[in-house]
Structures are given as C-alpha cells and as structure tokens.
Amino acid sequence: MMGDWAESAAQSELALALFRQAGDQTGQAWVTATIGEYYVRLGNYDLGRGYARQALEGSATGESTSLAIAWDALGVAHFQLGEPREAIGCFLRGLALVRDLKNPLARLMTAIMLAGFGDASLAAGDLPAAVRAWHQALQVLDDLGWPDLLGIGARLEQAGHPGAPG
Numbered sequence: 001m002m003g004d005w006a007e008s009a010a011q012s013e014l015a016l017a018l019f020r021q022a023g024d025q026t027g028q029a030w031v032t033a034t035i036g037e038y039y040v041r042l043g044n045y046d047l048g049r050g051y052a053r054q055a056l057e058g059s060a061t062g063e064s065t066s067l068a069i070a071w072d073a074l075g076v077a078h079f080q081l082g083e084p085r086e087a088i089g090c091f092l093r094g095l096a097l098v099r100d101l102k103n104p105l106a107r108l109m110t111a112i113m114l115a116g117f118g119d120a121s122l123a124a125g126d127l128p129a130a131v132r133a134w135h136q137a138l139q140v141l142d143d144l145g146w147p148d149l150l151g152i153g154a155r156l157e158q159a160g161h162p163g164a165p166g
Helices: 005-022 025-041 045-057 064-080 084-098 104-123 127-144 152-158
Strands: none
Touching: 005 025, 025 045, 025 064, 045 064, 064 084, 064 104, 084 104, 104 127, 104 152, 127 152
C-alpha cells in the first residue's frame, strides 16, 4: 500500500508491452487495470481513468479481481475529484465482483474498496454507511491476519465511532 506508484506504473507499462507481444489478453486486462490504479494514486486522474476504462472495455478477457481494480481506480478518481456519489457507484460495482471471493488479493481489494466506499459515503453525508463500510474493511483485514494498513481505525476514531472490527 505504501509502494512507489511511479516505479510500479513504469514497470507495469513494460509488462503491458510484453503481454501485448505475447497476445495474452488476460494479462493485458490485469496490467491495464493496475496501471490505471497506479496513475490515479499518483493524482493523474485522466490517464488513470483512461487505463481503467480500457480494462473494463476488455472485460470479456478480464477476471473479477482485475475488473475490480479498474472500478476501484475509477472510484478513487471520482472521490478525489469531488464526485462522491459517482465514486460510491464505482466502489459498489467493484465490490460486487470480489466480495465473495476468498483469495487474499480479492479480500485485500474488498477491504480497499470498502474503505473507499466509506470515505465517499462520508463525503456524501452518510456517516452510518461510512462507519459500516469501515468496520467491514477492518473485519476483512482482521480475517486475513493483517494490520490496519489503510488507517481505517483512525477514520473511525475521527468520526467518533472507534471499535473493533465487526
């Protein structure tokens, strides 16, 4: 979560070129979605959204987790651009893809999107929805045996709703 987004984007661009050379459409969808996520995290929302949309357009070859990453990138971009209701819709679409998957990456994506959904809900004026989402995100991280790498506990404290996951 605290990686070098610029280096990750650069390396992923190289990987995308290799997947294209190999004709691996599933790999292309995965890397395209992650590049979108990296650029959004870097604050380049137009470029990030472009990659995320590209990944979604090729959804026939994408698997659920990569498509969820694309929806997360779009959600984060909308949230950062002051469009919380649009962000909420993106997070919900991504969550629908991975919420019931059990692999660690899908579970982490679930926690990340729940945190983003909570942030967008708060920005849209729905504190109860935000608190529920943040508690669910903490529960997912707890189930994985991972610490609160997203700072969700601090959000709950600030909102006046501290507490254990659940």
